[in-house]
Amino acid sequence: MLDIKDLQVEYTVPGGVARAVNKANLNLTEGESLGLAGESGCGKTTLGNAILRILPEGGQISGGEINLDGIDLVELSEEKMRRIRWKEISMVFQGAMNSFDPTMNIENQIAEAILIHQRDTSKETALERARELLRLCGINPLLGKSYPHELSGGMKQRGCIAMALALQPKLLIADEITTALDVMTQAQIFTLLRDMKRKFNLSMIIISHDLAVLAKNCDRLAIMYAGHIVEIGTIQDIFDHPRHPYVKGLLFCIPNFAGGRKIIAAIKGAPPSLLAPPPGCPFHPRCPISISECKTAAPQLLSVNTNNHSVACYRKDYKGVIWK
Amino acid sequence: MESSRRRIRLQIHDLLNLWRVFRANPMGLIGLAMLAFFVAIAIFCPVFSPYDPRDTVGEFLAPASPAHILGTDQLGRDILSRVLYGTRISLLVGITAAAISVFIGTSIGLVSGYFGKAFGEVLMRFTDMFLVMPQLALMIILAALLGRSLFIIMVVVGVTSWPWMARIIRSEVLSLKQRPFVERAISIGCSDFYLIRKHILPNVMPLITANAILTIPWAIVSESTLSFIGLGDPTAISWGSILSGAFSNSAIILGLWYWFIPAGLAIVLLSMSFALIGHVMDEVLNPRLRKRGV
Amino acid sequence: MNNGAVLEVRHLKKYFVKSAGILSTLLREQRKYVAAVEDVSFSISRGKIFCVAGESGCGKTTLGKTILKLLQPDDGQIIFQGQDITRLKRDSMRMLRPKMQMIFQDPYESIDPRARIYDSVAEPLIVNHLVSDEKEKHNKVVQTLELAGLTPAENYLYKYPHNLSGGERQRVGIATALILDPEFIVADEPTSMLDVSVQANLLNLLQKLRREKNLTYLFITHDLSVAYAFSDCLAIMYLGKFVEVGPTAEVVMSPIHPYTKALISVVPGINLAKNKKPIVLPGETPNPENVPPGCRFHPRCYCKEERCAKEEPVMIEFTPQHYAACFVQENKKLKEKSK
Numbered sequence: 001m002l003d004i005k006d007l008q009v010e011y012t013v014p015g016g017v018a019r020a021v022n023k024a025n026l027n028l029t030e031g032e033s034l035g036l037a038g039e040s041g042c043g044k045t046t047l048g049n050a051i052l053r054i055l056p057e058g059g060q061i062s063g064g065e066i067n068l069d070g071i072d073l074v075e076l077s078e079e080k081m082r083r084i085r086w087k088e089i090s091m092v093f094q095g096a097m098n099s100f101d102p103t104m105n106i107e108n109q110i111a112e113a114i115l116i117h118q119r120d121t122s123k124e125t126a127l128e129r130a131r132e133l134l135r136l137c138g139i140n141p142l143l144g145k146s147y148p149h150e151l152s153g154g155m156k157q158r159g160c161i162a163m164a165l166a167l168q169p170k171l172l173i174a175d176e177i178t179t180a181l182d183v184m185t186q187a188q189i190f191t192l193l194r195d196m197k198r199k200f201n202l203s204m205i206i207i208s209h210d211l212a213v214l215a216k217n218c219d220r221l222a223i224m225y226a227g228h229i230v231e232i233g234t235i236q237d238i239f240d241h242p243r244h245p246y247v248k249g250l251l252f253c254i255p256n257f258a259g260g261r262k263i264i265a266a267i268k269g270a271p272p273s274l275l276a277p278p279p280g281c282p283f284h285p286r287c288p289i290s291i292s293e294c295k296t297a298a299p300q301l302l303s304v305n306t307n308n309h310s311v312a313c314y315r316k317d318y319k320g321v322i323w324k
Numbered sequence: 325m326e327s328s329r330r331r332i333r334l335q336i337h338d339l340l341n342l343w344r345v346f347r348a349n350p351m352g353l354i355g356l357a358m359l360a361f362f363v364a365i366a367i368f369c370p371v372f373s374p375y376d377p378r379d380t381v382g383e384f385l386a387p388a389s390p391a392h393i394l395g396t397d398q399l400g401r402d403i404l405s406r407v408l409y410g411t412r413i414s415l416l417v418g419i420t421a422a423a424i425s426v427f428i429g430t431s432i433g434l435v436s437g438y439f440g441k442a443f444g445e446v447l448m449r450f451t452d453m454f455l456v457m458p459q460l461a462l463m464i465i466l467a468a469l470l471g472r473s474l475f476i477i478m479v480v481v482g483v484t485s486w487p488w489m490a491r492i493i494r495s496e497v498l499s500l501k502q503r504p505f506v507e508r509a510i511s512i513g514c515s516d517f518y519l520i521r522k523h524i525l526p527n528v529m530p531l532i533t534a535n536a537i538l539t540i541p542w543a544i545v546s547e548s549t550l551s552f553i554g555l556g557d558p559t560a561i562s563w564g565s566i567l568s569g570a571f572s573n574s575a576i577i578l579g580l581w582y583w584f585i586p587a588g589l590a591i592v593l594l595s596m597s598f599a600l601i602g603h604v605m606d607e608v609l610n611p612r613l614r615k616r617g618v
Numbered sequence: 619m620n621n622g623a624v625l626e627v628r629h630l631k632k633y634f635v636k637s638a639g640i641l642s643t644l645l646r647e648q649r650k651y652v653a654a655v656e657d658v659s660f661s662i663s664r665g666k667i668f669c670v671a672g673e674s675g676c677g678k679t680t681l682g683k684t685i686l687k688l689l690q691p692d693d694g695q696i697i698f699q700g701q702d703i704t705r706l707k708r709d710s711m712r713m714l715r716p717k718m719q720m721i722f723q724d725p726y727e728s729i730d731p732r733a734r735i736y737d738s739v740a741e742p743l744i745v746n747h748l749v750s751d752e753k754e755k756h757n758k759v760v761q762t763l764e765l766a767g768l769t770p771a772e773n774y775l776y777k778y779p780h781n782l783s784g785g786e787r788q789r790v791g792i793a794t795a796l797i798l799d800p801e802f803i804v805a806d807e808p809t810s811m812l813d814v815s816v817q818a819n820l821l822n823l824l825q826k827l828r829r830e831k832n833l834t835y836l837f838i839t840h841d842l843s844v845a846y847a848f849s850d851c852l853a854i855m856y857l858g859k860f861v862e863v864g865p866t867a868e869v870v871m872s873p874i875h876p877y878t879k880a881l882i883s884v885v886p887g888i889n890l891a892k893n894k895k896p897i898v899l900p901g902e903t904p905n906p907e908n909v910p911p912g913c914r915f916h917p918r919c920y921c922k923e924e925r926c927a928k929e930e931p932v933m934i935e936f937t938p939q940h941y942a943a944c945f946v947q948e949n950k951k952l953k954e955k956s957k
Contacts, residue, residue: 039814039815039816040784040813152902152903154902182673182674182903183840183841183842183881183884183885184673184880184881184884184898184899184903185902185903186884187884187896187898188898191898209814210814210886211814212843212885212886213886215887216886249815250814250815254843255818255841255843255844255847255848256846256847256887257843257846257870257871257882257887258887260847261846261866261867263818263821263822263825263847263848264818265815265818265819265822266815266818270785270816327756331776334734334776503727504723504727504728505727505729505730507683507688507722507728508722508728508729508794509730509741510688511686511688511715511719511720512715512719512741512742512746512794512798513711513712513716513742513745513746514741514745515745522733522741523730523733526730526732526733527730529732
């Protein structure tokens with residue numbers, strides 16, 4: 001359904017050109033949810049924004065294709081893209097507080113989204129639909145008349161999800177939607193998202209830095225580092241048989257109940273600057289098992305099994321202990 | 325000490341960086357150029373000025389001519405010379421009055437913002453009192469009581485325009501007080517005055533600087549207004565008094581553009597130069613306002 | 619009763635007054651209070667890491683700040699190293715400050731953006747008059763920065779906070795807390811704004827420091843998996859009160875209170891084999907302005923009885939050192955005992 005080939009996104013900044021997404025390759029089938037993980041600055045939000053073509057000022061897609069059911073979104077005119085936004089692909093953003101206009105009540109805002117795309121709908125019908133969506137998302141429809149500031153963080157996020165589903169899109173992108181929420185509210189939101197996915201047969205891309213949350217809520221997972229997708233595969237494959245050194249190190253760092261009561265500070269150092277990334281594989285300066293090839297050319301994403309598990313690493317078959 | 329030398333070097337480096345950002349904005353450079361122009365006039369006007377501005381050098385109310393580019397006023401004084409010399413008064417009074425205003429406003433703003441609660445509220449009501457006080461009325465009263473001099477104008481303008489600054493500084497200090505680094509400073513045992521001096525003031529400085537620069541045009545226009553209505557120093561040559569003379573001699577009705585336009589334009593342009601600089605300074609000193617970077 | 623306890627807190631209360639308008643003040647209406655911390659008691663022994671975990675609004679940050687006297691307690695006692703510091707005024711507290719320091723949550727906001735790193739780290743020394751000359755100050759700053767993992771320290775001395783990454787800034791925060799050689803540190807969510815790999819490094823550092831300097835920590839977090847890996851004792855806080863306290867491993871593996879059980883069940887884990895059914899509580903994380911009567915948790919509780927809506931349960935010991943406040947569980951325990 002969604003096929004991204006060699007996508008490149010750059011930001012022009014005072015210091016030069018930063019390549020936020022570097023030759024990304026991803027695909028998504030219908031009804032599948034893909035997690036997009038990575039630490040801050042890895043390019044995951046940029047990738048999400050690029051799909052909807054809502055990059056901020058200074059950002060542009062400098063190469064590659066984003067194919068949605070055969071149509072390349074990169075090539076589309078802004079006019080045509082506007083018709084696709086929200087109707088085919090919609091997004092739920094991190095700062096729910098910023099997604100709503102504080103001067104309008106929420107049912108009107110959702111209705112507005114509907115009316116913009118379906119001009120021949122009456123205002124009353126749109127409002128009805130808005131209330132129905134709110135109800136589906138666990139908000140009492142009578143609260144539709146509330147203003148954003150009257151709702152809690154969790155409710156606002158539900159409202160955002162309702163708004164994202166207003167036109168029944170095929171693909172929903174959720175960008176760090178629960179980072180600012182408590183773990184219980186996070187659980188509620190993801191339960192809602194899973195229900196909506198089933199009900200509308202949605203495909204989803206869930207962007208998060210929290211691997212554990214993605215493990216629970218996605219079918220497949222892609223991990224990014226410094227603009228590159230370094231590993232992609234099913235949840236089972238990634239968590240049980242990770243191949244990329246960075247991914248292995250990351251899984252080590254994450255405290256969890258089953259992992260015993262110790263902190264393993266595996267990976268040292270910091271991600272590279274995107275303005276002057278190191279040559280070859282972006283992770284090699286921090287990688288304990290890097291070899292000379294790693295410094296010359298960035299490795300390609302290559303398959304390691306028949307189940308769509310791909311890794312971009314020259315040492316993907318290394319079996320020893322990498323991180324102490 | 326080695327470290328203090330290094331600090332000085334780093335400080336210079338920082339200032340150069342600020343200059344680089346300032347330079348990038350054409351508005352600021354235009355403002356700076358205009359200001360430089362006026363400052364040059366103020367300093368070198370004895371050289372440029374064709375006549376002594378106080379002497380009667382020609383016919384009364386003479387029109388613009390090669391001898392008197394801007395004509396002469398009702399006492400036969402060359403208007404061009406008067407306009408050139410007027411720069412001095414505007415700059416002097418403008419800057420001094422603004423300085424007084426900034427000093428009072430910042431002090432009150434800092435203290436009322438930091439010491440909050442009852443004391444702060446009282447100070448704010450006091451500020452409000454001055455906010456609504458009519459500048460004109462106060463000026464008239466003071467002029468009547470103390471006489472008419474440049475010094476009085478500076479003081480009056482300074483003392484009636486500080487409330488604006490006080491409010492801005494107070495609200496910034498209130499929000500700074502909440503920030504975690506202030507909490508940290510308290511948790512390591514800093515006293516109130518140390519906090520204000522080392523943490524609050526440096527963080528409020530960008531706001532003070534930018535607003536101080538923006539106070540100057542207000543002071544210039546205030547002084548011009550007061551001179552225009554005749555409350556200024558009668559012996560001082562001010563753009564306001566030139567306009568006053570033009571008005572009372574029906575220059576507008578008679579179409580004597582050379583009398584009132586240059587002086588008026590000078591007020592506008594000088595104010596604008598400070599406004600442009602102040603606006604860009606705000607951006608330079610407050611990194612958040614700059615264009616997006618990675 | 620000081621049995622090696624660095625900190626003892628007894629029935630601590632901290633209220634905030636709901637802002638009243640002029641009219642109601644004039645009419646002398648009864649002021650409305652929001653109890654951020656309501657009757658909290660616990661103690662921390664030397665060298666231990668005591669963790670307070672809970673969701674936003676539960677009062678954990680307020681608790682941490684009140685213990686350090688950054689906020690004035692309204693009732694109860696705070697006993698630090700045997701001394702009752704509850705009523706000490708700010709001036710008397712200044713003598714004690716070096717011994718009890720805080721690490722703040724936000725690495726972007728907790729260091730003065732206009733001060734160089736050297737000055738920020740040296741400040742505690744200056745303010746407390748602990749160094750006599752420039753050389754001594756310089757050495758102490760360098761030493762502390764390196765202790766916090768910022769090596770070589772020379773590279774960081776004259777930089778500004780915005781030149782450093784989030785992890786580095788947090789290390790500066792730790793250095794500022796360490797330079798006074800404290801014995802007790804309150805760490806308020808020190809890693810929640812950092813990436814997971816940076817978090818691991820920082821927590822490692824904190825553990826190393828505990829070992830080397832015999833520090834005692836009060837660690838505040840909303841992340842139970844971090845609490846599990848890092849702390850010795852764990853207290854779960856809800857709407858201003860502790861609902862469960864005990865050794866960390868026990869509280870996580872054998873939770874007693876329904877809230878604790880629910881919280882633990884929804885924490886996502888990366889170990890896929892664990893097949894826990896998550897207990898997703900209905901409703902919102904509550905607001906301390908609206909405290910329900912009886913047990914504070916009862917409106918969202920999935921196993922309550924009549925009594926829960928009327929009376930507030932007290933903390934009782936279920937297993938050695940493991941306490942919880944729940945009527946239903948209490949009854950269960952009594953039933954089992956009588957069997």
